[in-house]
Amino acid sequence: MNIAFDALPLLGQKxxxxxxxxxxxRAMTRLHPExxxxxxxxxxxxxxxxxxxxxxxxxxxxxxxxxxxxxYGYRIVSSFVPxxxxxxxxxxxxxxxxxxxxxxxxxxxxxxxxxHDMVYKAFPDTVRARTRHMLDLGLVRSMKRADRIxxxxxxxxxxxxxxxxxxxxxxxxxxCGVDSEIFHPVQNPDAFQKIRKKYQLPExxxxxLGTIEPRKNLENxxxxxxxxxxxxxxxxxxxxxxxxxxxxxxxxxKVRDFNLQDSVIFTEYIQEQDLAVxxxxxxxxxxxxxxxxxxxxxxxxxxxxxxVLVSDAASLPEVTGPEAAxxxxxxxxxxxxxxxxxxxxxxxxxxxxxxxxxxRAKEFSWEKSAELLYQVYLEILPEV
Numbered sequence: 001m002n003i004a005f006d007a008l009p010l011l012g013q014k015x016x017x018x019x020x021x022x023x024x025x026r027a028m029t030r031l032h033p034e035x036x037x038x039x040x041x042x043x044x045x046x047x048x049x050x051x052x053x054x055x056x057x058x059x060x061x062x063x064x065x066x067x068x069x070x071x072y073g074y075r076i077v078s079s080f081v082p083x084x085x086x087x088x089x090x091x092x093x094x095x096x097x098x099x100x101x102x103x104x105x106x107x108x109x110x111x112x113x114x115x116h117d118m119v120y121k122a123f124p125d126t127v128r129a130r131t132r133h134m135l136d137l138g139l140v141r142s143m144k145r146a147d148r149i150x151x152x153x154x155x156x157x158x159x160x161x162x163x164x165x166x167x168x169x170x171x172x173x174x175x176c177g178v179d180s181e182i183f184h185p186v187q188n189p190d191a192f193q194k195i196r197k198k199y200q201l202p203e204x205x206x207x208x209l210g211t212i213e214p215r216k217n218l219e220n221x222x223x224x225x226x227x228x229x230x231x232x233x234x235x236x237x238x239x240x241x242x243x244x245x246x247x248x249x250x251x252x253x254k255v256r257d258f259n260l261q262d263s264v265i266f267t268e269y270i271q272e273q274d275l276a277v278x279x280x281x282x283x284x285x286x287x288x289x290x291x292x293x294x295x296x297x298x299x300x301x302x303x304x305x306x307x308v309l310v311s312d313a314a315s316l317p318e319v320t321g322p323e324a325a326x327x328x329x330x331x332x333x334x335x336x337x338x339x340x341x342x343x344x345x346x347x348x349x350x351x352x353x354x355x356x357x358x359x360r361a362k363e364f365s366w367e368k369s370a371e372l373l374y375q376v377y378l379e380i381l382p383e384v
Contacts, residue, residue: 001381002109003028004093007039007064008071009100011053013243013269015211016296017116020152021099023177027370029062039064040089040096042071065089078104079137095377097150101135103142110380113142114150117293117314118159119215126215126291128246143167147380150174150373152294155315174373175319176294177366178303182272185305185358186280195277199267202237206340207282207306209270209297210289213245217288217311217330219254224288224336226258228344236283236344241267279304284343284350287316290330295319299364302357307350309339319364324356 005025009018029037039057043050043066054064067088077083084106089096091108098104099114120127120135143149149170151157161168186192195201206225210216218240229235238260240251255264270278279285285301288311295316298308302324310316311330320327326342326349329335342349 001035001094001377002038002092003035003377004038004040004065004089004096006096006098006100007041007054010039010057011041011043011050016294017100017114019296020114020116020176020294023179023366024174024370024373025057027177027366028374029057029059031367031370032374033059033061035061037062038089038093040067041065042067042069042074042088044068044070074104075102075134075138079134082106094381098142101142102138103145105145107145110147110377111145112148112150112376112380113146114152115139115143115156115160116152117156117291118163119291119293121163122159123215123291126213126247140164143170146170148172148376150376152176153315153318155318156293172372172376172379174369174376175364176296176299177364177369178296178299178361179366180303183276183279183300183303183361186276188277191277192281195274195281198274199239199241199270199278200265201239201267201278202265204236204283205239205265206236206284206286206343207239207241207279207301208286209241209275209279209301210287211242211245212240212248212251212266214247214250215289215291217290218251220330220333221286221288221336222251222254222258222260222264223333224340225264226260227333227337228340229260229263231341232344235263238264238286239267239282240264241270241278243269275300276304279306282306284309284326284340286336286340287311288328288330288336289313289316292316298325299361303361305354305358307343307353308357309336309343320357321360324353324360326353 009021082105085104086108093109095110097112103113225238279301284307286309287298291314308325312327313330326339328339
């Protein structure tokens with residue numbers, strides 16, 4: 001097969017969508033070198049940096065193809081005027097996979113799109129206005145164009161069907177994976193001290209890792225942490241690690257309101273090579289999000305042997321399983337505070353969750369994910 005991937009999510013600082021694509025593309029191109037693969041991308045700025053971002057994916061059977069055009073400009077214009085995608089990237093591909101919700105007009109060959117979640121429908125106030133507008137304009141057309149729709153969890157499958165029942169037959173669930181070369185237990189005090197100095201971290205901390213945005217439920221986490229602090233003489237601090245997202249000002253205000261500026265540490269974006277150390281030395285990983293299509297960070301923390309707290313919302317219990325994490329009510333400050341207290345005081349619980357989490361994380365690999373995805377490709381090209 002000649003398989004093309006939309007490479008835009010792989011460029012720059014990757015978000016969850018970018019990490020999902022990265023894991024699946026790397027694994028598939030390694031498992032199936034009999035095919036030819038192309039990474040398609042639009043760009044008019046920082047071309048050398050973008051080439052560098054893609055360089056580690058390239059090989060004898062993986063190439064990159066660049067079109068000199070603004071990716072966002074093309075997306076906006078093609079929402080109103082059907083400018084053919086094949087004008088930029090040709091007609092040679094058998095399948096083109098778009099990992100970020102939207103298939104543009106007139107793509108040659110079969111098409112696959114990943115729709116990660118329905119947060120823009122379920123929690124529209126937590127989504128950037130331009131993103132909502134783009135999805136309102138383009139998602140239905142995209143799913144009509146798609147030969148198959150990939151989503152990350154059975155929860156997300158049910159959400160897509162709830163809002164768009166006409167596309168139920170096209171949907172296939174392909175769970176994400178964990179890269180064990182990146183996420184694994186680290187016991188290296190010298191490396192931890194370097195990470196502490198680099199990010200100004202405390203010795204003992206609860207860790208959240210993800211975008212700083214409303215749907216991650218960080219305001220309730222901060223309120224729960226405030227309750228937790230009042231009940232302990234020397235409480236662990238709370239590290240909120242991740243880039244600033246949409247509508248994050250109230251999250252920072254919440255810290256000031258509770259006078260927690262010395263106890264809650266914001267680190268901004270964490271470099272990939274630092275993640276395993278950061279997670280391995282956390283007392284626990286806390287992720288009480290109200291809506292996730294999959295929720296990769298808790299699984300990555302489990303792969304590092306770190307005890308995990310998640311909410312009972314959306315896909316998170318599906319990912320962690322019922323026994324491998326402390327599961328709390330996302331809208332109950334008291335429930336989250338109790339979870340923090342349990343993890344802080346019960347060493348046996350932390351040890352048990354660490355062992356169960358490691359076992360659970362082994363059930364998810366990018367190789368499994370890529371093979372499931374590859375079977376979907378074969379399903380729409382049965383003659384190959």
